[in-house]
Amino acid sequence: MHSILVIDDDPELAAMLGDYLTPEGFSLRITGSGLEGLSMLGSGSFALVLLDVGLPDTNGFDVLAEIRSRSQMPVIMLTGRAEDVDRIVGLEMGADDYLPKPFVPRELLARIRSVLRRSRLTKTAAAPHSGRQITIDDLLMDRSARSVHCNGEPVVLTFAEYTILEMLLDAGGSTVSREDISLRALGRELAPYDRSIDVHMSNIRRKLGPTSGGGERIITVRGAGYFYHFTDSPAPEATGAGAFIRLPGGLQ
Structure with missing residues (x-):
């Protein structure tokens, strides 16, 4: 109980x-x-x-x-x-x-x-990945400890934020849809006008800060979802349906 x-x-x-x-x-x-x-x-x-x-x-x-x-x-x-x-x-x-x-x-x-x-x-979820770590530039995710460090400093994430970041890292640079994020990280289908994902994503960006090269870590893809930028080089300027945008109010 x-x-x-x-x-x-x-x-x-x-x-x-x-x-x-x-x-x-x-x-x-x-x-x-x-x-x-x-x-x-x-x-x-x-x-x-x-x-x-x-x-x-x-x-x-x-x-x-x-x-x-x-x-x-x-x-x-x-x-x-x-x-x-x-x-x-x-x-x-x-x-x-x-x-x-x-x-x-x-x-x-x-x-x-x-x-x-x-x-x-x-x-x-840490059990099947015991001992597995994901290291990208200055970001370290340790699944066995369910912990995240950035630039050597611990980053405190909520359950939803950790799950979202893990999904993005597991995607290896591919876009993860908002629908998939909502189902797995929030446990419900994506609802119209629900900004929960935007807020969680904004929190993750704020907590992690820019990459060591000064670029954005998480890119918003219009009409598709998000992906983690795996290199220090500036993210390519996307166009058309794959363009990424910055939403009002600091939410992306």
Whole structure:
């Protein structure tokens, strides 16, 4: 049975989550306080955190930042705000997924199972590749340790970010489609107007920085997906259907 920590001050929502998730094999510990939730994390063992953005004693983003400073435990943000910027900020700060309120309980269950499955697969995927390392210029991915170093420094990635980077490196310079990334890294089919992949990709680019030669590591291919640029030479200027572009707001 998976234990889930719910940090949300809405008693009706908490009751609904208990009624719906408990029969599905989940045990819940619930608190309406962000500070108490952080304390509970230090004293308990949880598979996942459901975290509300709006809390009475602290900001949900601050709680997320503190969780990320401690561990890579899967976190799904719950937000009652309609603005896309709140969801994007959550993903940028390391949330594994988000769900706007109000939501259908069945969709939340699907998101929880998807994130937990993704987390489990990422942890166990190292076994078949035990000892295997991928080295490209100043980037080192060690599958056995599920770690990434860039220019000799450790890079902290979320489960989704690590999976995306691994997919790009495994592709050996070939383009990986957004559909494939969504299915494997996010555990769901690609939805129209969903910018989650864009945000995760932007996070990876920011964390890795440019190559030692000053070029971009990850190239966006319009209408196709992304590929990792394996050389230090400037990426060729693509044209037509294969052109790569830079999207507004720093997202690519």
